[in-house]
Amino acid sequence: MVNMLEIRKLTIRERSTGKVIIPDSSFDVKKGSCLAIVGESGSGKSLTCRAIMRLNKPGIEQAGDIWLGGENLAKLPEQEMRRRRGRRLCMIMQHGMRAFDPSRAVGVHLIETLAEHFDWSKSEMTGRMKRALESVRLNAPMDVMNAYPHQLSGGMLQRVMIALTLVLEPDVVIADEPTTALDTVSQYEVVEQFIRLRERLGSTMIFISHDLGVVRKIADEVLVMKDGRIVEHGTTGAVFTKAQHDYTRSLVTAKLSLHQHFRQVMGE
Amino acid sequence: MLHVHRVQKSYRKGGMLSREKKQVLHGISFDWMPGECLGVIGESGSGKSTLARLLLGIEKPDGGTVRFDGRNVADRKARLGKISAVFQDYTSSMNPFYTVEKIVLEPLTTRYGRHFNHHGKIDSLLFQVGLDPAYRVKYPHELSGGEAQRVCIARAVAAEPQCIVLDEAISSLDGSVQVQVLDLLKDLRKLYGMGYIFITHDIEAAAYLCDRVMFIREGRLEEMIGVNRLKEVQSPYAQHMLKMVIR
Numbered sequence: 001m002v003n004m005l006e007i008r009k010l011t012i013r014e015r016s017t018g019k020v021i022i023p024d025s026s027f028d029v030k031k032g033s034c035l036a037i038v039g040e041s042g043s044g045k046s047l048t049c050r051a052i053m054r055l056n057k058p059g060i061e062q063a064g065d066i067w068l069g070g071e072n073l074a075k076l077p078e079q080e081m082r083r084r085r086g087r088r089l090c091m092i093m094q095h096g097m098r099a100f101d102p103s104r105a106v107g108v109h110l111i112e113t114l115a116e117h118f119d120w121s122k123s124e125m126t127g128r129m130k131r132a133l134e135s136v137r138l139n140a141p142m143d144v145m146n147a148y149p150h151q152l153s154g155g156m157l158q159r160v161m162i163a164l165t166l167v168l169e170p171d172v173v174i175a176d177e178p179t180t181a182l183d184t185v186s187q188y189e190v191v192e193q194f195i196r197l198r199e200r201l202g203s204t205m206i207f208i209s210h211d212l213g214v215v216r217k218i219a220d221e222v223l224v225m226k227d228g229r230i231v232e233h234g235t236t237g238a239v240f241t242k243a244q245h246d247y248t249r250s251l252v253t254a255k256l257s258l259h260q261h262f263r264q265v266m267g268e
Numbered sequence: 269m270l271h272v273h274r275v276q277k278s279y280r281k282g283g284m285l286s287r288e289k290k291q292v293l294h295g296i297s298f299d300w301m302p303g304e305c306l307g308v309i310g311e312s313g314s315g316k317s318t319l320a321r322l323l324l325g326i327e328k329p330d331g332g333t334v335r336f337d338g339r340n341v342a343d344r345k346a347r348l349g350k351i352s353a354v355f356q357d358y359t360s361s362m363n364p365f366y367t368v369e370k371i372v373l374e375p376l377t378t379r380y381g382r383h384f385n386h387h388g389k390i391d392s393l394l395f396q397v398g399l400d401p402a403y404r405v406k407y408p409h410e411l412s413g414g415e416a417q418r419v420c421i422a423r424a425v426a427a428e429p430q431c432i433v434l435d436e437a438i439s440s441l442d443g444s445v446q447v448q449v450l451d452l453l454k455d456l457r458k459l460y461g462m463g464y465i466f467i468t469h470d471i472e473a474a475a476y477l478c479d480r481v482m483f484i485r486e487g488r489l490e491e492m493i494g495v496n497r498l499k500e501v502q503s504p505y506a507q508h509m510l511k512m513v514i515r
Binding site: 038039040041042094095151153155156177180182183184185186187188210211212250251254255257258259261262265266267 | 281309310311312313314317357412413414415439440441442443444445446447448450469470471472473475476495496498499508509510512513
């Protein structure tokens with residue numbers, strides 16, 4: 001299978017102190033597959049993904065190569081990179097609230113993003129956005145588009161973000177803890193949406209999550225990070241059943257204790 | 269005891285001058301007993317965060333009352349040292365210019381004055397939430413999510429309140445840390461005998477920690493049930509919620 005993304009010797013360090021946060025990390029994401037990155041907070045999952053998007057703060061330096069379908073993103077000038085973001089690489093952040101411009105209605109933001117990448121008429125953009133919003137279970141799409149970010153709950157904003165991704169149809173979707181802020185019901189449906197998105201567009205996905213239940217449902221491969229290093233990389237089944245590293249095992253068992261308690265309560 | 273009686277809340281829809289209102293809470297009533305852990309389960313937009321703000325007296329209900337030991341929670345003296353909170357968004361609930369030490373001690377300095385002798389208190393609080401004393405001098409931006417949330421919990425515990433309102437407090441933490449924090453909350457409960465109102469969408473977490481859970485939907489109380497009888501829920505909504513748990 002062809003690799004969509006190839007990360008080679010990615011090193012991330014703090015500019016001011018020279019402290020290495022991620023030393024020499026290399027991995028591939030196969031075309032059309034979904035790679036989940038799991039690990040505790042502070043393990044460098046988000047930094048890695050932002051490095052792929054080249055969105056890390058100026059205080060953070062990165063070196064190494066990032067190949068997106070034969071093109072080295074690390075060598076692209078900023079202006080070219082900006083054109084890739086959104087159209088080819090799409091990122092869904094953890095906090096919906098901070099991904100939107102607080103001083104403008106959500107719809108304005110969405111239309112602006114679409115206008116940046118496509119030559120559609122305004123009514124076409126609105127129409128597509130409306131259908132996408134409906135598909136992520138936002139039943140009053142026009143109300144949502146006319147609302148300001150602070151008027152919507154975090155879960156709703158996240159679904160708006162997913163709807164925007166559905167319209168943008170990027171090659172690679174990077175989702176940074178997208179289901180974390182969602183409630184059980186929308187989490188379930190958003191995960192379904194992600195699976196459907198993959199089926200429809202065949203897009204490659206990097207899915208950062210700490211929820212191993214979700215990871216097991218969506219991912220083909222799992223990459224476990226700890227303190228900036230990749231400690232385990234394998235197919236989802238293998239990681240869940242016969243983890244090589246102690247750390248992976250502790251992650252799996254931690255979540256299991258919740259599941260088991262719940263099963264017990266439900267009398268299963 | 270916290271007594272919530274038919275609280276209602278609505279927010280203005282649209283602009284500042286719009287008259288149109290959106291009713292978020294439709295007359296919710298329940299009681300919380302001291303030492304109890306009560307789970308509040310609802311979808312996003314169900315009004316559970318609004319309920320949290322009303323319980324904490326940060327906002328006032330349009331109708332109905334929230335009383336803590338017989339006194340209205342809108343009165344800050346009724347809340348002082350009795351009820352505290354941990355929110356979901358840990359970054360915005362800490363002063364970015366404060367160190368961890370100052371953050372954790374903030375409730376104590378407001379209560380006992382600046383010269384309150386807190387030697388050892390801070391270290392033991394940090395220890396209880398699983399952080400090293402070295403964290404005292406750190407600033408919020410230097411903390412990871414799990415660490416920041418632990419600091420928030422330490423701050424909530426500092427005043428040794430009877431009740432802590434946890435509004436989606438573990439939702440932004442990762443799996444293993446979630447379980448750690450839940451275990452931490454269980455331990456603190458044993459240690460201090462405090463109770464929680466645990467607002468969440470995560471039914472599994474609620475079942476793990478709580479004695480009783482209530483389901484809210486679109487601002488109405490759908491069902492209230494003891495955790496050990498969770499499988500006997502009657503309302504179709506609660507049954508649906510239980511089915512949606514990803515296992």
